[in-house]
Amino acid sequence: MSAEATKHARLLLLKEYRGMLSTHSQAMPGFPFGSVVPYCLDAAGCPLLLISRIAQHTRNLMADRRCSLLVGERGAEDVQAAGRLTLLAEARPLDSEAAIEAAALRYYRYFPESRDYHRAHDFDFWTLQPVRWRFIGGFGAIHWLDQVALGNPFAGEGDREGGMLEHMNADHTAAIAHYVQQAGLRASEPAQMVGIDSEGFHLRIGQAIHWLAFPEPCTNPGAVRHALVSMARA
Structure with a gap:
């Protein structure tokens, strides 16, 4: 069951791109301080933040460095029945x-x-290094998890990811438009x-x-190409 919960927790982390960052207030000692932050995942699969040096949460x-990031399921009508993930972490600039x-x-x-x-306002990049995860998949589906993040095999040294993205955005705009339609997403402008x-x-x-899942996990660029072609033909 923990393996299934881990997968659902990671998918929630991938699908969302903003969360509630809670830090230890310096202005009001003993109280938690919450603020909304956007994030993406770094090569190690950990949340990557860009925050201002003058922001209260940065101070x-x-x-x-101890903090938490709460990520909730987007657009949920009943927040208590929806998935949510709390990452207990140590923040590192x-x-x-x-x-x-x-x-x-x-x-x-x-x-x-x-x-x-x-560039203009003294923002810095920070990563959240996981300590433990708390995933709630709905009523009664509550789990403490030790490992949720999954490293990205295409990010980091060599940036194979960048090459694949450049190729798709330059040469396969029709396929990307098909993925958008297939997923039922609203698109007032072309997707990237x-x-x-x-x-x-x-x-x-x-x-x-928006995050869209491959039919099966891919561990190399060839598998990614096969998955994208299959989805474009679906």
């Missing part, structure tokens, strides 16, 4: 140029508008493929992010 994290460059490359694909305020992992891919339509 809190500088004093105490990225400090090496290589790590920051890789994070920026990935994050900007998901949130292109962040490029300007990152912004992320590929072993279990599926992310599409950005305007400022909204």
